[in-house]
Amino acid sequence: MNDSSWGAPPRPEHWGPPDQGPSQEVPSAGAAYDAYDAPSRTQPMPVVPGGAGEDAVERDRGAARVSGPLFREETPQEPMPSSVPPSTPQQPQRPAQPEKKRAGRDLRAAIGVGVGLGAVILASLFVVKAVFVGVIAVAVVVGLWELASRLDERKDIKVPLVPLAVGGAAMVVAGYARGAEGAWVAMALTSLAVLVWRMTEKPEGYLKDVTAGVFAAFYVPFLATFVAMMLTADDGPWRVFVFLLLTVVSDTGAYAIGWRFGKHKLAPRISPGKTREGLLGAVTFAMVAGALCMQLLIDDGQWWQGLLLGLAVAASATLGDLGESMIKRDLGIKDMGTLLPGHGGIMDRLDSLLPTAPVVWLLMVAFVGS
Numbered sequence: 001m002n003d004s005s006w007g008a009p010p011r012p013e014h015w016g017p018p019d020q021g022p023s024q025e026v027p028s029a030g031a032a033y034d035a036y037d038a039p040s041r042t043q044p045m046p047v048v049p050g051g052a053g054e055d056a057v058e059r060d061r062g063a064a065r066v067s068g069p070l071f072r073e074e075t076p077q078e079p080m081p082s083s084v085p086p087s088t089p090q091q092p093q094r095p096a097q098p099e100k101k102r103a104g105r106d107l108r109a110a111i112g113v114g115v116g117l118g119a120v121i122l123a124s125l126f127v128v129k130a131v132f133v134g135v136i137a138v139a140v141v142v143g144l145w146e147l148a149s150r151l152d153e154r155k156d157i158k159v160p161l162v163p164l165a166v167g168g169a170a171m172v173v174a175g176y177a178r179g180a181e182g183a184w185v186a187m188a189l190t191s192l193a194v195l196v197w198r199m200t201e202k203p204e205g206y207l208k209d210v211t212a213g214v215f216a217a218f219y220v221p222f223l224a225t226f227v228a229m230m231l232t233a234d235d236g237p238w239r240v241f242v243f244l245l246l247t248v249v250s251d252t253g254a255y256a257i258g259w260r261f262g263k264h265k266l267a268p269r270i271s272p273g274k275t276r277e278g279l280l281g282a283v284t285f286a287m288v289a290g291a292l293c294m295q296l297l298i299d300d301g302q303w304w305q306g307l308l309l310g311l312a313v314a315a316s317a318t319l320g321d322l323g324e325s326m327i328k329r330d331l332g333i334k335d336m337g338t339l340l341p342g343h344g345g346i347m348d349r350l351d352s353l354l355p356t357a358p359v360v361w362l363l364m365v366a367f368v369g370s
Helices: 031-042 052-064 107-127 129-155 161-198 206-230 236-261 276-296 303-331 346-350 353-368
Strands: 265-267 271-275
Touching (some): 129 161, 129 206, 129 236, 129 303, 129 346, 206 353, 236 353, 303 353, 346 353
Antiparallel strands (some): 265 271
8 A cells, every 4th residue: 555545745755856945835644644654754764974874864854844944044035924814915004104394392482482572672672762771681691691501501611690790781781872982891891800700719710711701791792782782873773673673584584494495404513404495595585674674664775785784684693593503512402591482591592683783783884874
């Protein structure tokens, strides 16, 4: 009686040479196979080391692995997940949806705070000039406090805050009352006060502390003094208004165009969010707004002067923003403070205004006089 009468599979030696592998489908053996044929298959064959019998055994072992690959290192080409039946077709994967661009801040809070600050500034600007000078002085003192706090926290730099705050407020008042000469004198006296005040403490770190103090005196109150100097002209409130408006328009144009069309980074090592397309938007918006403002709001102003003014404002505002971004990156912080929800701190709003103030003051004097 042959093996096929019991439903047994062909002998391993009939399955082909080892390099072709086992056949794809193997019928399962029944109970009769297990009872009669299995004992004859499991009896060991005498093997002579190094002889042909050893090769035959190896071929039989390789052929008997009908449920796995020929070699242990091999893996099947496309394994079927255990949780999915073989007859169930896999559902096609949906393509990943592109991520929508999101603003980096809370826009509602930012708009609300911006409108509130604008109302306070405009009310003080067009009602009583002295009140607006006080607003500038308060902003300067708060900005100095934020800068000094971050330097102390992140770099262990102890900036003499008391002489800076007193001298900074006096600098703004001196600029309004005595012009550029008063601003320079106040700046010199404030720097001297920083040097003397720091002498009351231990000498370690003196150089870095006073250097940071003189830098802070120039960066915040001295640059802000040019806003007070703009206010002294007959149409001073309108000059300050144009200065503030062009800076805001420049920042808005850079944000809107950069957020929608920005692809090429402007300064990725300093501020990865800024793009060349955003800079182009800032220049375009500021030049259009400058032409309208100089023609309609400034006495004896011409539209072409406004184009130049808008171009200069866009450049200085962008550089000012990058400058503070460099400072914050060096300090390892995102914002200078948390005083203004949606904006950060006072210094995060003054970053574009401070370096733009002397540029606008100088061009206004050159175009329409002081």
